[in-house]
Amino acid sequence: MEKLGIIIAVIISGLLSYILSFFSAKxxxxxxxxxxxxxxxxxxxxxxxxxxxxxxxxxxxxxxFIRLVFSSLFEEVTENINYTLLIVAVxxxxxxxxxxxxxxxxxxxxxxxxxxxxxxIFSGGFKIAAxxxxxxxxxxxxxxxxxxxxxxxxxxxxxxxxxxxxxxxGLAVGISFFAxxxxxxxxxxxxxxxxxxFIAVLLGSMIGFYPFNFPRxxxxxxxxxxxxxxxxLAALAMTTTHRKISLxxxxxxxxxxxxLPILETSVTIIRRIYKKQNIFMADRDHLHxxxxxxxxxxxxxxxxxxxxxxxxxxxxxxxxxxxxxLRVLLFVLICLICLFLLSYLGYINIIFKKTKKx
Numbered sequence: 420m421e422k423l424g425i426i427i428a429v430i431i432s433g434l435l436s437y438i439l440s441f442f443s444a445k446x447x448x449x450x451x452x453x454x455x456x457x458x459x460x461x462x463x464x465x466x467x468x469x470x471x472x473x474x475x476x477x478x479x480x481x482x483x484f485i486r487l488v489f490s491s492l493f494e495e496v497t498e499n500i501n502y503t504l505l506i507v508a509v510x511x512x513x514x515x516x517x518x519x520x521x522x523x524x525x526x527x528x529x530x531x532x533x534x535x536x537x538x539x540i541f542s543g544g545f546k547i548a549a550x551x552x553x554x555x556x557x558x559x560x561x562x563x564x565x566x567x568x569x570x571x572x573x574x575x576x577x578x579x580x581x582x583x584x585x586x587x588x589g590l591a592v593g594i595s596f597f598a599x600x601x602x603x604x605x606x607x608x609x610x611x612x613x614x615x616x617f618i619a620v621l622l623g624s625m626i627g628f629y630p631f632n633f634p635r636x637x638x639x640x641x642x643x644x645x646x647x648x649x650x651x652l653a654a655l656a657m658t659t660t661h662r663k664i665s666l667x668x669x670x671x672x673x674x675x676x677x678x679l680p681i682l683e684t685s686v687t688i689i690r691r692i693y694k695k696q697n698i699f700m701a702d703r704d705h706l707h708x709x710x711x712x713x714x715x716x717x718x719x720x721x722x723x724x725x726x727x728x729x730x731x732x733x734x735x736x737x738x739x740x741x742x743x744x745l746r747v748l749l750f751v752l753i754c755l756i757c758l759f760l761l762s763y764l765g766y767i768n769i770i771f772k773k774t775k776k777x
Contacts, residue, residue, distance in 0.1 A: 421612040424489035428619035429626070432481035436627025439473035444631055444638045466636055468520055471643025474624045475513045478647075481620040482506070492616055502613065504543030505654055508536040512578070512650045516643030526699035530575060536650065537574035545654045546570045574653040580680035581649030583687060584724075587707045587717055588636035589629065593725035594679055595648045596625050601676045601732035602655055605739065614658050621651055634718040652677065671746075675753060676735035679728045682706075682757055686766060709764040727760070 444467060486493055493502075515532045518524055547569045585591035603618035625648070631637045640648075656673035674681065683706050691698045710720040734749055741749065761767050 421489075421492060421615075424485055424492050425607075425612070425615050425619045427488075428481055428485050428616050429623040431484055432477045432620040432623030433627040434623075435477035435480055436473050436624040437630070438627075439476055440470065440628045440631045440638060443467065443469055443473050466639050468639040468641040469643065470628055470632060470638045470640040471513065471516050471520070471645070471647060473628055473638075474640070474644045475509070475647055477624040477627065478509075478620050479506075481623065482617070485616055485620070489616075492612055499544050500658060501543035502617070504539050505545065505617075508539040508543075508654075509647055509650060511536045511539070512646050513643055516641065516646040519642040519646075530579075533575045533578055533646075533650075534571055537571045540574070540654050541567060541570050545657050547573055547657055570657070573657065574650065576684060577653035577656070577677060577680065578646055578649035580677070580684040581652065582642060582645040583705065584680050584683050584707070585640050585645040586705055587721050588634040588639075589632050590707060590721045590724060591640055591645050591648070592625050592629055592632055593721060594728040595652060596622065596629075597725070597729045597732040598652055598676050598680075599625070599655070601735050602652070602673070604736055605672065606655075606658075611658070614655060617651070618655055621648070621655075634721060649680075671750075672735050672738050675738055675750075676732050678731040678753060678757075679724065682760075686761065690766065706760075706764060709766075713764070727756070730756070 511532065515524065515529060519529065546566050548566065581591055581595055584594060599618050599621050603615055603622065606612075606614040606618060628638075628640075628644075632640060656677065687705060688698050690704065691700070691702075696702070707720050707724060710723065711717065715723065731753065734753060738746055738749060758767070
């Protein structure tokens with residue numbers, strides 16, 4: 420019964436997302452509701468930026484349907500987690516995204532509202548319960564200030580990380596899909612069926628939306644979509660670590676699965692600080708822009724980064740099941756891939772050049 424509910428969740432949310440995306444694209448073109456993207460010179464036409472509406476509506480409607488038809492799935496109690504508070508927080512993030520897409524919101528206000536939403540889910544049991552360092556080991560946090568601060572940083576960081584990588588057609592959705600799929604596999608293997616239902620409707624929503632978002636996109640995700648997807652990934656990643664695994668592995672798995680958006684965000688902050696720029700100001704020096712400058716087409720850039728994200732997601736799954744020595748080797752391999760990527764895109768060379776001049 421549980422597996423049937425999960426399959427239906429994917430199908431229902433996928434169909435709803437496809438239909439809503441289709442009509443959203445048609446209606447916005449008819450009524451000239453566009454986002455200009457004047458700072459993105461590789462865009463060839465004006466595209467509606469309301470994909471988040473299709474994603475979120477399909478999420479909520481699908482969850483309601485599954486709740487009514489497969490009520491037994493919602494009877495599962497997981498570590499005293501309150502999923503109602505998660506839905507409330509997601510709705511807050513969705514409203515923030517809609518407002519930002521339509522009116523525009525400054526970075527500090529956006530982060531403040533994200534913090535409020537993060538506090539809501541923390542009070543609902545979505546939290547970082549342990550910290551871990553490769554080789555050294557881990558430590559349980561329980562309910563304390565460190566757990567609170569790490570949870571807020573994690574949620575706000577991942578939420579904005581997905582928003583930052585939403586710079587090319589199909590990129591944010593493609594990367595998020597494999598991250599969510601990996602979390603779903605881990606939750607399914609540990610029989611956390613209610614978590615799998617939430618991940619299933621998220622996967623279905625992205626599948627239905629993707630035909631309209633892959634290059635050349637007919638509709639953009641928008642902040643209403645990217646912020647919600649990032650927020651859900653952050654929350655569900657914390658929940659999938661509520662399993663009987665070693666503390667040294669607990670936090671490393673979601674870190675590896677979401678490593679590409681985390682890397683993108685970290686590089687963005689570091690290089691802006693390094694160049695003495697406002698870390699909240701948009702620019703065209705992200706990983707995907709660097710690939711475009713290397714001569715890659717928009718489609719090839721999207722596919723390459725999605726493939727890298729797929730490798731990280733697969734590594735996150737393997738990380739739980741291999742022994743300690745292979746985990747260390749896997750972590751080293753991931754670091755080497757990141758160093759190669761940063762070197763190839765010229766980020767490391769910039770630092771060396773400035774050091775030599777100094």
